[in-house]
Amino acid sequence: MRLNVATQADFAAIEAVMPLEDRLHERTVYRRLAATRDNHKGRPAVSFQLKSGPKDKASTLTWSELTDQVTRAANLFRSLGVGEDDVVAYMLPSIPETLVCMLGGMTAGIVHPINPLLEVSQIAALLRESGARVLVTLKPFPKTDVAQKAAAAVALAPDVRTVIEVDLLPHLSPPLNLIVPLIRPKNPVTHSAAVLDLRKSLSAANGQSLDFAESDDDRYCAYFHTGGTTGSPKIVRHRHSGILYNGWLAASILFVPEDVVLCPLPLFHVFAVYPIWMGCMTAGSHFVLPTPQGYRGDGVLDNIWKLCERWKTTFMVIVPTAAAAILQRPVDAEMSTVELALCGSASLPRETFRRFESETGIRILEGYGLTEATCLVSVNPTDGDRRIGSVGLSFPFVETRIFRFDANDDVISECATGDVGEICVACPGVNVGETYTDPERNRNLYAHDRYLRTGDLGRLDEDGYLWITGREKDQINRGGHNIDPALIEEAFASHPEVAFTGAIGQPDAKAGELPCAYVELVMGGTATASDLMAHAREHVSERAAVPVHVEVVDELPKTLVGKVFKPALREAAIRRVYGAALSEAGLGAEVAEVIDDRTRGHVVVLSGADKLKDEAIDAILGGFPRPWDRASAAGNE
Secondary structure (H helix, E strand, O other), X not given: OOOOOOOHHHHHHHHHHOOHHHHOOOOOHHHHHHHHHHHHOOOEEEEEEOOOXXXXXXXXXXXXXXXXXXXXXXXXXXXXXXXXXXXXXXXXXXXXXXXXXXXXHHHHOEEEEOOOOOOHHHHHHHHHHHOOOEEEEEOOEOOEOHHHHHHHHHOOOOOOOEEEEEOOHHHOOOOHHHHHHHHOOOOOOOOOOEEEEHHHHHHOOOOXXXXXXXXXXXXXXXXXXXXXXXXXXXXXXXXXHXXXXXXXXXXXHOOOOOOEEEOOOOOOOHHHHHHHHHHHHHHOOEEEEEXXXXXXXXXXXXXXXXXXXXXXXXXXEEOHHHHHHHOOOXXXXXXXXXXXXXEOOOOOOHHHHHHHHHHHOOEEEEEEEEHHHOEEEEEOOOOOOOOOOOOEEEOOOOEEEEEEEOOOOXXXXXXXXXXXXXXXXXXXXXXXXXXXXXXXXXXXXXXXXXXXXXXEEEEEOOOOOEEEEEEHXXXXXXXXXXXXXXXXXXXXXXXXXXXXXXXXXXXXXXXXXXXXXXXXXXXXXXXXXXXXXXXXXXXXXXXXXXXXXXXXXXXXXXXXXXXXXXXXXXXXXXXXXXXXXXXXHOOOOEEEEEEEEOOOEEEEEEEOOOHHHHHHHHHXXXXXXXXXXXXXXXXXX
């Protein structure tokens, strides 16, 4: 039964009834799964279709079948030497086997999802940092290089002793299931890890009960890496209690057993895994995965309403970029069953919010969470005032505070109602002092040794609604004047031909940074950079925030959860600005690459820059904020 929540007082009343530990009757994720199985046995747990058509082949696991597979997976991992403190990594698309390995990994040890779109060097670095002993990934398959990237990464991660392969072939229908074995790509293996087949290995394992006793300790059972939109990925620790808390919240406020949740988001991201999947798992709802690539899968966006009709979807999961892309497609199916679109990962532009609700008739429920807090922090109330632009009210057992910090990362003061500062949260998912696996990253991460510093800027209004005004690292510093990129992005969102915008600060020798914008148009859009610049001059409310450069691109770089990947835009801007300055000077030096150094930030690497030209290059580039190196020798700035 869903709880009625309309105000912050309603959330507080839920919290006051009993402490959280008395609400979480099961202490581990596996026990929660087993309880759901006992309650819902033959009901559908997860459905999947490899292709996006509304009549394409689909497969479904019941709660009994899923629990059997998870039990086998946990026992398999233990047989491979995985203990409570050992890591099982997976690098998989969104398929039912991913859920099986995720839950089995959490039960046997610590599960570590990895984004398959990362570079091999990043994947290898994550495997080394987590100390993963087992990696579950795809068997070589046409039109994907996941298996090849995994093999190359394992060769650079000596702790990985076993690679377990998942074959997509059983999900295919004739004639493709007969053709694929003939065209399956080869994968030369250069690592020494043993290679197993998941299906065969699971069939040989015990599916009736665990072969080992689960600990009652609230131990770490998951390592999730951040999306990396502001830099290199970082590994975050999650405990059973934080994960179960997310499931309890979603099942209390949103989901009931009769719900069908369409989730085209990747299963290496906390939004899809914790509030959505764990919410379904706690409530006994039906979880639907449309294609391994979700929204990026062929035809998913074009068929989104037909998929809702096929599965009789009650909740659909979106992110801002998906919402904008969906608006470019006609509503071409019966979707009266859809109650809400759950939106997360980034703030939804007001115009996109308004148009989506107006054109589809579906209400959007926008919330806020982050990997470092084991996801959920706040949400707009289902039965109350959904304030467009706000991420809602703090959940029960969550404290949200807005603080100001000095240059030494000490708290100066708590902000008054309506004043902007850094959003800091305390909740069951915050592990003070141990958020990241790298201890150095935990330094200065907490306020008053209790509140996680999110790095997001925001304010609380008089009714407790949280408003995100920007990202601290995203602020554009124009000669000491901070500009919120959201101010620019909101202005461009009002242009009818703009689909997405990424506003950043480009380097400037005088001001340090100047605002610029990269824009992706809607399908068929013809607006030019000049047209968009004119629109910006008219609609960007702050004169200093008007971009000095606007560039139309075919497609903005994005993460799999729909966030504009701003490091790539910053690199493009640095390359453009530095390259123009060097070209004008005629020194023969060029920008070879821009690298993201862990300690120095973005570093410009030059080719054709010999030592004799150092003084001349310094005279040109010395005023810019970013350091530079020669391609042949590091160390010059």
